[in-house]
Amino acid sequence: MKVIPFPGGGAERPDEAWLTELEAALDGTAEGPRADSWRELREDVRALTPPMSPEFERELGERIAERSARSAVGQSRDPQQPYRPREQHHPRQPRRRFGWLRPTPSTLAAATVAFIVIAAVLIVAPWRPAGHTVEGSDRSSSVSARADRLGPAFGPVERAQVAGASAAKTSSSGVASGASASAVAAANAPAASGPVAAPGRVQQLGASISLTTTPGEVQATADRVSQLAVSEGGFTQSSHVNTGQDTGEANLTLSLPSAKLSAALASLEALAPVRAESQTLQDITNTYDAAQQRLNDVTAERQALLRALAKASTEGEIDSLRERLAQSRGAIAQAHTALRAVSQQASTSEVEVTVVGDKRAGSEGLTLHRGLHDAGRVLVVTLAILLIAAAILVPLALAIAACAAARRAWRRYRRERVLDAR
Amino acid sequence: MSAKPSADDTGPRAVTAPAHARLDDIAFDELFRESAADVHAYAISLLGNRAAAEDVTALAFERLYRARARLDHGRGAPRAWLFAIARNAALDELRRRRRQPQSELPEEMADVQGSAEAFERIVRRASVRDALAALPLREREVVLLKFHGQLSNSELARALDVSESNAGTRLHRALTRLREECNGLEREEEIA
Numbered sequence: 001m002k003v004i005p006f007p008g009g010g011a012e013r014p015d016e017a018w019l020t021e022l023e024a025a026l027d028g029t030a031e032g033p034r035a036d037s038w039r040e041l042r043e044d045v046r047a048l049t050p051p052m053s054p055e056f057e058r059e060l061g062e063r064i065a066e067r068s069a070r071s072a073v074g075q076s077r078d079p080q081q082p083y084r085p086r087e088q089h090h091p092r093q094p095r096r097r098f099g100w101l102r103p104t105p106s107t108l109a110a111a112t113v114a115f116i117v118i119a120a121v122l123i124v125a126p127w128r129p130a131g132h133t134v135e136g137s138d139r140s141s142s143v144s145a146r147a148d149r150l151g152p153a154f155g156p157v158e159r160a161q162v163a164g165a166s167a168a169k170t171s172s173s174g175v176a177s178g179a180s181a182s183a184v185a186a187a188n189a190p191a192a193s194g195p196v197a198a199p200g201r202v203q204q205l206g207a208s209i210s211l212t213t214t215p216g217e218v219q220a221t222a223d224r225v226s227q228l229a230v231s232e233g234g235f236t237q238s239s240h241v242n243t244g245q246d247t248g249e250a251n252l253t254l255s256l257p258s259a260k261l262s263a264a265l266a267s268l269e270a271l272a273p274v275r276a277e278s279q280t281l282q283d284i285t286n287t288y289d290a291a292q293q294r295l296n297d298v299t300a301e302r303q304a305l306l307r308a309l310a311k312a313s314t315e316g317e318i319d320s321l322r323e324r325l326a327q328s329r330g331a332i333a334q335a336h337t338a339l340r341a342v343s344q345q346a347s348t349s350e351v352e353v354t355v356v357g358d359k360r361a362g363s364e365g366l367t368l369h370r371g372l373h374d375a376g377r378v379l380v381v382t383l384a385i386l387l388i389a390a391a392i393l394v395p396l397a398l399a400i401a402a403c404a405a406a407r408r409a410w411r412r413y414r415r416e417r418v419l420d421a422r
Numbered sequence: 423m424s425a426k427p428s429a430d431d432t433g434p435r436a437v438t439a440p441a442h443a444r445l446d447d448i449a450f451d452e453l454f455r456e457s458a459a460d461v462h463a464y465a466i467s468l469l470g471n472r473a474a475a476e477d478v479t480a481l482a483f484e485r486l487y488r489a490r491a492r493l494d495h496g497r498g499a500p501r502a503w504l505f506a507i508a509r510n511a512a513l514d515e516l517r518r519r520r521r522q523p524q525s526e527l528p529e530e531m532a533d534v535q536g537s538a539e540a541f542e543r544i545v546r547r548a549s550v551r552d553a554l555a556a557l558p559l560r561e562r563e564v565v566l567l568k569f570h571g572q573l574s575n576s577e578l579a580r581a582l583d584v585s586e587s588n589a590g591t592r593l594h595r596a597l598t599r600l601r602e603e604c605n606g607l608e609r610e611e612e613i614a
Contacts, residue, residue, distance in 0.1 A: 045565065060480055
């Protein structure tokens with residue numbers, strides 16, 4: 001193993017007094033022959049060097065004076081103006097022709113921080129309106145799943161209804177004449193967030209929303225709600241409006257196509273400030289399956305009766321079968337009705353809208369509660385931004401610091417090696 | 423908070439200095455007048471080349487000027503910073519050149535009209551010159567920093583980027599060897 005002695009490590013440690021004596025001698029505070037000899041040695045060493053050339057000294061002095069003058073008038077921020085005494089003396093030093101393009105470390109650091117903060121803002125900031133917009137694809141897929149769940153046995157009318165058909169015609173046999181194309185479009189429309197329907201299940205959606213407006217605007221808002229229900233392919237099941245001098249309230253129950261529930265809610269939110277909102281989802285798959293099974297059973301029974309009728313030979317037997325067939329027709333009609341009712345539950349959503357008239361509603365945006373809420377929101381977003389920025393900056397700073405330390409150590413090593421190589 | 427400039431380029435990590443020390447433009451001018459010749463002397467003694475010494479001198483002042491706002495004035499005298507910068511620049515110059523320092527030190531001192539005292543001084547300085555040249559570069563630079571920079575022991579330690587104890591050891595060894603070399607050379611002169 002090669003042992004490399006540390007510079008100075010092998011020498012005797014100097015006496016503290018020796019160093020003190022040297023310092024005192026060189027400072028001129030000590031007297032005596034030893035002190036004189038140290039001072040003489042220093043003067044001898046200093047006298048060995050030739051003086052600075054007057055030209056260089058003058059030029060360097062002028063550059064410094066020029067710098068000082070620039071600094072005095074606030075033009076000293078020119079870091080790329082080196083003190084170059086004479087051009088011919090340093091041809092080996094590369095000129096920084098494009099040095100002014102070189103960003104300073106502070107500029108780079110500021111740019112990095114700004115970039116990270118902007119990125120954090122983009123990640124965190126809620127650009128979307130609060131809380132209710134999500135992609136419509138999820139919703140449409142779930143609705144389609146429900147439609148598929150109805151199965152081919154029931155026919156396209158019911159499937160279209162569950163998928164959000166706004167209109168469908170039914171024949172006496174329960175076969176659809178066609179599904180509305182708008183049903184599919186509505187199903188693909190942007191949907192509000194709410195209960196997530198499970199694929200393959202038949203589910204009933206519902207919602208309630210409470211809007212706030214001024215007492216004088218309650219009636220107008222209720223009218224707009226009704227108009228909105230119609231425009232969305234639904235209708236107003238019930239409406240009760242009560243207006244007074246300082247207060248007012250309207251309660252409406254809307255029946256809307258399930259596929260348009262999200263869009264309708266978004267439109268309702270645009271009518272007036274939302275005080276409260278909730279959405280419900282009820283699974284009615286079992287009810288639907290029971291109705292379907294009941295229809296299948298009575299249909300099969302009717303088929304059996306018809307086959308028995310064809311084989312009947314006695315008058316009494318034929319009369320009995322006809323009576324049972326008549327009963328069977330009634331049962332089939334009932335089963336169809338029940339199945340349609342369940343499908344109707346799935347394809348339509350009931351929305352309860354409450355419009356509350358409040359004198360303070362007009363200035364709601366200025367209330368203390370609202371202000372505190374907004375301030376809290378700002379603080380949360382700010383903290384999140386800072387957290388994300390710190391999560392990026394701290395490791396980055398550590399890495400940069402490690403690199404800088406390594407670079408510093410490497411440079412020092414190379415410099416010290418120069419001394420050892422000679 | 424005062425930022426510490428890079429020790430690689432702009433000086434020692436910490437040098438004890440008056441807390442009121444401040445390197446504004448006036449102080450910088452004053453520092454230039456006081457120290458330019460010493461920095462140049464240190465550089466030319468180390469590099470042995472006038473052009474290179476001028477480069478190093480200019481570079482040292484430039485770097486100090488650019489870093490003056492970042493200097494921790496409470497932790498180092500500007501002169502100590504200046505010599506630390508000059509040392510780094512000189513070592514970089516040596517490394518860049520990859521060759522031995524040239525000797526541009528004058529063989530003959532100024533003419534002193536032949537007096538005995540002057541003659542003795544010429545002989546003595548010639549011995550010092552030869553002794554200095556005989557020192558390893560690592561020891562020579564300590565002597566040069568000490569005498570040209572006129573740095574205190576702690577300032578010397580910071581300039582060398584070593585502990586104060588280590589700097590004292592180096593200085594002791596270098597000066598002892600310089601003394602021995604000088605004495606040996608003078609004895610040879612007497613014998614001759």
